[in-house]
Amino acid sequence: MNEPWGPHDLGGQEGGPVDLAERDTAYWEWQIDAMIRLSLKKGLISDFAELRDGIEQLTQDDYDQCSYYERWAKSLAHTLVSRGVVSDEQLTKQIENVRRRQEAGT
Amino acid sequence: MNAPLFDVGQRVRIHDRTPAVHHRVPNYVKGQVGTVERVCGMHGEPEKFIRGDGNPRQRIYRIKIQQENLWQEYQGSVRDCLEVEIFEHWLEAAE
Amino acid sequence: MTNYEDDKDHDHEHDHSRTFQADHAEPTSDGARIGLALRELLIEAGHYTAEEEQTVIAAMQDASPRDGGKIAARAWVDSEYKKRLLDNGAAAIRELGYEIEPYEFTVMENDASTHNVIVCTLCSCYPRSLLGMSPAWYKSATYRARVVREPRSVLTEFGVNLADDIDVRVHDSTAELRYMVLPERPVGTEGWSEAKLAALITRDSLIGTQRDLVLS
Secondary structure, eight states: OOOOSSTTOOTTOBOOOOOOOOOOOOHHHHHHHHHHHHHHHTTSSOOHHHHHHHHHTBOHHHHHHSOHHHHHHHHHHHHHHHTTSSOHHHHHHHHHHHHHHHHHTO | OOOOSSOTTOEEEEOOOOOSSOOOOOGGGTTOEEEEEEEEEEEEOHHHHHTTSOOOEEEEEEEEEEHHHHOTTOOSOTTOEEEEEEEGGGEEEOO | OOOBOSSOOOOSOOOSBOOOOOSOOOTTSHHHHHHHHHHHHHHHTTSSOHHHHHHHHHHHHHOOHHHHHHHHHHHHHOHHHHHHHHHOHHHHHHHTTOOOTTOEEEEEEOBTTEEEEEEOSSSOOOOHHHHOSOOHHHHSHHHHHHTTTOHHHHHHHTTOOOOTTSEEEEEEOOSSEEEEEEOOOOTTOTTOOHHHHHTTOOHHHHHTSOOSOOOO
C-alpha cells in the first residue's frame, strides 16, 4: 500500500476498543460548527473540501492530539488567515484575549 | 449529464495513486478490484477544485469490494463486503 | 500556531498503531481558543452576527434521530414508500418534507441475512440533517480505523453479536453520499401505529451499531 496522503486516512489501522461513552456537544463546539456553516454561506470559503484539505495537512501529531472541532477550527483559521480575511497578528492577539478572559473566569 | 462509463455489476479497479492534494479515496481501497453496486450522480471533483482548477463534475459510483480481498487475515464470512463511493476518474475496467 | 508542516514529507514511517487523544476537548484547549478567537473576529468584522449564529445553532440542535426514525417507520408500514426509499433515498426523504441538499442519500436495508453499518474513515461524514449531531464514538479514531477491517469485533463491542450466516456490509461514506440503515421491524409489532413504531427506532440502529430493536 501507498503512504496515506494525510493523518486523517485512518481506515484499516489498528487501535484499542471504541470508547462508547456518550458526550454532549459543548457550546463552543456548536459555535465552531456554526462558524463553519456561516463562513460557507457568506462565501468566506466555498466548499467543505477546503476545510478538509486544511485538516489533511495537519501534522500527524497535531491531528492525533486535537479533537474533532479543534481540527475544524485550526483548518478554518489557516484558510482565512492565508486568504487575508483576518491577519495572523489579529488572530494571535484575539487568542490571547480569549485566554485571559477564560483564566479570569469571565 | 455525461453517460456513465461503468454499469452496475461491472468489475472495476480503483487506481493506486496518491496525489499530493486533498482527495476522497481512502488508502486501503487503492488498487482494489470491486463491482459497481450503484451508479450515482455527478459531483464536483475535489482534486481540481482544491488546485483552483474549476470544479468539474464527475460521476460517482458505489463500489463493492469483498472483505477477504481487502484484508489478508479478515475474520468473518466470505460474503462480507465493504462499499465505498469513488469518482469515475479513479476507476478503470477490470477483467 | 496551527503547526502545519512547511513542506509535506511523505517519506517518514507511519506507525500502524497510533495514540489518539479521546475525542474530547475543553474550551481552554489550543484549538478551541483559535476557533473562539476567530469567531469573535468574524463577528466583529461583520461577516456574520451573533443572532445568525444562534439561529444556525438552534437549527442544528433541532435535528435528531427522531427524524430518521419517522422515515424508517414509514418504510415499515408502506411497502411502496420503502421501495422508493431504497431506490432513491434523497427523493423519498424529500417527499416527507426533509431538506438534505446537496447530498445524495442511500438507505441500506437490514434483513435476516444482512447487517449494514456506516462509517466515514476520512473525516466523519454523518447524516446530520436526519440524525442530528453524530455521537463522539462515530468521530473517534478507533471506530473510523477499525470498523472497516474488523466490523464483527467492533460490533461486538456495541453488543451486536452477528451469527456467521449474517453478512456484514460496511459503508464507508467517502464522498458526496450520506447513508442511513433501515433496521428490521421487530416481530410483535403487527398493527402498531407509525408513530409508535417510530418511537422504537434508535440512533444506533440507523447507523448500524445496534441490530435488534427493543419493544417498549
